[in-house]
Amino acid sequence: MxxxxxxxxxxxxxxxxxxxxxxxxxxxxxxxxxxxxxxxxxxxxxxxxxxxxxxxxxxxxxxxxxxxxxxxxxxxxxxxxxxxxxxxxxxxxxxxxxxxxxxxxxxxxxxxxxxxxxxxxxxxxxxxxxxxxxxxxxxxxxxxxxxxxxxxxxxxxxxxxxxxxxxxxxxxxLAGINAAFAVLLVYLYRKYRQQIFSITRQVISWALHTFHSLGRVRFFVVGVAVVFLALFALMVGMIQDLLANEFLEFDQVTAFVVHAIFENVESTWVTLGAHLASYNVLVPLLAITLLWIWKKGQDRRLEVFFMLLVLFGGELLDEGLRRLFHRSGPDGLVYTFPSEQTLLVLSVYGFAAYLFVRHRGRGMMRSVLGVLVLALSFYSGISIIALNLQFPSDVAAGYIFGGVWLTLNILLLEIFRNLRRA
Structure with a gap:
C-alpha cells in the first residue's frame, strides 16, 4: 500500500x-x-x-x-x-x-x-x-x-x-452490510408477501382464540410490534455497551467528523436544530395536533390522551433514564444519556405524523411525513453534537429510546382502540 x-x-x-x-x-x-x-x-x-x-x-x-x-x-x-x-x-x-x-x-x-x-x-x-x-x-x-x-x-x-x-x-x-440486509428483507417481503400474510393471519387467529381480548387486530399493529421488539433489543445492547464503557472510540470519531464538517456552517442553523425539542416548538406542534384530532379523530379522547402521554411521559421517561445512568456529558454537563432532544423529536414528531397519516394520509403524504420526521430527528442530533452539548452515543441512544417509546405508544393506542370497539 x-x-x-x-x-x-x-x-x-x-x-x-x-x-x-x-x-x-x-x-x-x-x-x-x-x-x-x-x-x-x-x-x-x-x-x-x-x-x-x-x-x-x-x-x-x-x-x-x-x-x-x-x-x-x-x-x-x-x-x-x-x-x-x-x-x-x-x-x-x-x-x-x-x-x-x-x-x-x-x-x-x-x-x-x-x-x-x-x-x-x-x-x-x-x-x-x-x-x-x-x-x-x-x-x-x-x-x-x-x-x-x-x-x-x-x-x-x-x-x-x-x-x-x-x-x-x-x-x-458495517453500514453497507446493514443496508444489504435491509435490501434482502424488502426483497423477501415483496416475493413472499402472500405467505407472510397467511402466516400472520394464522398467528393472529391463534392469539385471538387464546386471549379473546384484542378484537380485530390489524397487520399494522403486528408490524409495529415487530419494530418495537427490534428496537427494544437494540436498547438493551446499547445499555450493555454503556456499562462496559465501549462508546469511547465511536464518540471520538463521530464528534471529530461532525465538528470538522460544521465548523464553517452558520451557527444559527446549528442552534435552530438543537431547539427542535424545546417547548417553543413542541407546544405549537401539540396544539396543531390536538386541533387535528378534534376535527378528524375517531377516538378523540383516547388519541388526545396518548398524544399528551408521548410528550409529557417522554419527558419524565428521559429524566428518569438520565438520572438512572447519571452519565456526564462533554464539558462536565450533567446527565446526557440518553439525549432528551432526539428522544422527544423522534417520538413526539413521529406520533403527531402518525395521527395525521392515519386519518387522512395518502401514499405520497405518508412518505413525505415519514422522511420529514427522520430528517428533523437527524438534524436535531447533528446540531447537538456540533454544539458539543452531548456525546454522539447520547444522541444515538435518544434515537433508540425514542423509537421504543414511539412504537410502544402506537401499539397501545391501537390495542385500546380495538378493545373499545370490541
Whole structure:
C-alpha cells in the first residue's frame, strides 16, 4: 500500500482512475484506503476535491462496466469451466448467482461498501443478464456515491487521517452490510408477501382464540410490534455497551467528523436544530395536533390522551433514564444519556405524523411525513453534537429510546382502540 500511495502522490489522477478501474475488475486494490488517502491529499492541497471525486467515480464506473460486459459476453459456461483459475469456481459461482438474483439490482449500489462484494457484482450483473440501462443506473450511482463519501471523509479527517480512517472505514462497511440486509428483507417481503400474510393471519387467529381480548387486530399493529421488539433489543445492547464503557472510540470519531464538517456552517442553523425539542416548538406542534384530532379523530379522547402521554411521559421517561445512568456529558454537563432532544423529536414528531397519516394520509403524504420526521430527528442530533452539548452515543441512544417509546405508544393506542370497539 505504501507504493500505491507514493504513486498516487506522484501521478495523482492517473493512478486514482487506474486503481479504481482495476479494483472493479476484481484485482486486489484496497479501494477504501486509497480513496480516503486521496481525501488527505485534497486536504493538503495536492489534488482538487471535485475533480478527484469525478475521476474516481469515472474509474469505478469504467471498471464495473468492463466487468459487466465480460460477464455478459462470456456468460456462465466460461466461469464454470475456467473460473477456478481466478477463484470463481462452479460452487462459488452458483452461490453468488443465487445471492445476486435474490437480492436484486439495488445491491449494485450498497455492494460497493462491502469488501469482496463490489469486485464481483459487475460480473454477475452481466452473467444474470440484467439490462444495461438498469445496471448503469444503479452501478454508476453507487460508484460516485462510494468514491465521493470516502474522498470527502479523507478530506474532513485531514491530519487525523492516520488515526481515524480505519475506524471510519469499519463503520461504513458495517453500514453497507446493514443496508444489504435491509435490501434482502424488502426483497423477501415483496416475493413472499402472500405467505407472510397467511402466516400472520394464522398467528393472529391463534392469539385471538387464546386471549379473546384484542378484537380485530390489524397487520399494522403486528408490524409495529415487530419494530418495537427490534428496537427494544437494540436498547438493551446499547445499555450493555454503556456499562462496559465501549462508546469511547465511536464518540471520538463521530464528534471529530461532525465538528470538522460544521465548523464553517452558520451557527444559527446549528442552534435552530438543537431547539427542535424545546417547548417553543413542541407546544405549537401539540396544539396543531390536538386541533387535528378534534376535527378528524375517531377516538378523540383516547388519541388526545396518548398524544399528551408521548410528550409529557417522554419527558419524565428521559429524566428518569438520565438520572438512572447519571452519565456526564462533554464539558462536565450533567446527565446526557440518553439525549432528551432526539428522544422527544423522534417520538413526539413521529406520533403527531402518525395521527395525521392515519386519518387522512395518502401514499405520497405518508412518505413525505415519514422522511420529514427522520430528517428533523437527524438534524436535531447533528446540531447537538456540533454544539458539543452531548456525546454522539447520547444522541444515538435518544434515537433508540425514542423509537421504543414511539412504537410502544402506537401499539397501545391501537390495542385500546380495538378493545373499545370490541
Amino acid at each position: 505504501i507504493d500505491v500511495k507514493t504513486l498516487l502522490e506522484q501521478y495523482g489522477y492517473v493512478v486514482l482512475f487506474s486503481s479504481l478501474f482495476l479494483e472493479l475488475l476484481a484485482l486486489p486494490v484496497p479501494g477504501e484506503v486509497l480513496l480516503s488517502y486521496t481525501g488527505l491529499l485534497v486536504f493538503q492541497g495536492h489534488l482538487n476535491w471535485l475533480v478527484s471525486m469525478l475521476i474516481a467515480g469515472l474509474g469505478a464506473s469504467a471498471g464495473i462496466t468492463v466487468s459487466y460486459l465480460i460477464g455478459y459476453r462470456l456468460g456462465k459456461p466460461f466461469f464454470e469451466k475456467y473460473g477456478r483459475r481466478f477463484h470463481m469456481g462452479p460452487d462459488k459461482l452458483e452461490k453468488t448467482s443465487q445471492w445476486f438474483q435474490r437480492y436484486g439490482n439495488k445491491m449494485l449500489i450498497v455492494g460497493y461498501f462491502i469488501p469482496g462484494v463490489r469486485h464481483i457484482t459487475g460480473y454477475f450483473a452481466g452473467i444474470t443478464r440484467i439490462s444495461f440501462r438498469t445496471f448503469a443506473l444503479n452501478a454508476y450511482l453507487g460508484a460516485f456515491l462510494f468514491t465521493g463519501i470516502f474522498i470527502t471523509l479523507g478530506k474532513v479527517l485531514g491530519p487525523k487521517w492516520e488515526e481515524f480512517h480505519h475506524t471510519i472505514t469499519k463503520y461504513l462497511i
